[in-house]
Amino acid sequence: MNTLADIAPLLDRNAQSPLWTQFRDALRSLILNGELAIGAKLPTEAELGEQFGISRIVVREALADLVRSGLIYKIKGQGAFVSARERDEDFVSTVLGFSDEMERKGRTVRTQVLVQELRAPSAAQAQSLALSDGQLVVALKRLRSVDGELSLLVETAIPADLAPGLHRTKLENRSLYDVLRRQYGHRIVRAERWIDAVMPDASTCLLLALAEPEPLLRIESLAYGPTGRPLEHYHALHRCKASRLHVKTTT
Known part of the structure; x- marks a missing residue:
């Protein structure tokens, strides 16, 4: 043997x-x-x-x-x-959102909110969300874990006029898309996503409990509602050593 x-x-x-x-x-x-x-x-x-x-x-x-x-x-x-083989994760190819997709698969998702505030958008956020001068966003920074494993660090911007009071809404361990749907009547119908690989900085290593820097997948997403207006812009850093991102394409 x-x-x-x-x-x-x-x-x-x-x-x-x-x-x-x-x-x-x-x-x-x-x-x-x-x-x-x-x-x-x-x-x-x-x-x-x-x-x-x-x-x-x-x-x-x-x-x-x-x-x-x-x-x-x-x-x-x-x-x-x-315990298991590498897992396929489909959230990049759906409009369900990370929490909804993981929970659909029977996985346990936990969310820690690091930042939740009303503020002026960055230049990139203002351009992506087609905001005019003076318009604000609800800015979120969240740490997500799946089945007890730290997996995702996400920075999100939502136009404040579309979600008044969102900066004061309890979002710990809640799906943002579910809150937008139930509380504000907004439904994500399509999204554009860009993916590349990056090395994390020291603060990201600390937040994701990385013993040493390892390549992460960086995902940028711009999501739209039925009217075609952008509803959400996010950047996510995804730890993918024990998972693969799965994307389905159609003609």
């Missing part, structure tokens, strides 16, 4: 990347490639350290990051187990 050390890439002690990230990526690759089955129990920290010739501290740090990514889970007194 193969050990993990037999089928995982050898760790390079001369590489610039730390041993714990090399070990984490080796385990992640085995999980996503199906070489470690869902539900499989991992060896103990001591056994992993012996197989790979690394310290338990290195093992523990790598396993903790895999837990945060949702690829493994731990049961007290029993050990660590493989």
Whole structure:
């Protein structure tokens, strides 16, 4: 029977990347490639350290990051187990919104509101939302988690005249699209989205609990209502190590 050390890439002690990230990526690759089955129990920290010739501290740090990514889970007194493959996330290709799409899949979404205020828009927001001089926006900055894993940092602007009082509405653990629909009668019917990859700055790493910087997907979205007026502009930074964005196209 193969050990993990037999089928995982050898760790390079001369590489610039730390041993714990090399070990984490080796385990992640085995999980996503199906070489470690869902539900499989991992060896103990001591056994992993012996197989790979690394310290338990290195093992523990790598396993903790895999837990945060949702690829493994731990049961007290029993050990660590493989939880799932990489997940497909469809919210970029729908107008449901992040919360609605995740909840439709039976996932648990939590939202922490970091900023919620009435203010003048940035130049980019004013242009995207077709605002005139003097018009204000409700500006939001929210941290989203899925099944306990920090996943998304989102900055949103809504034209204030379309949602009076939104800056005072309780939005913790609520879907913004649901609030716009129920409280203000606004329905998102289409959206344009642009996606690229970026490296996070120090403050983003702190908010998303990243042990070290890792590539994030940056999503810019401009959403419209039935009249064609822009209702929402957002920038999102999406941690995607344990998920893929899924987009469907039609002719």
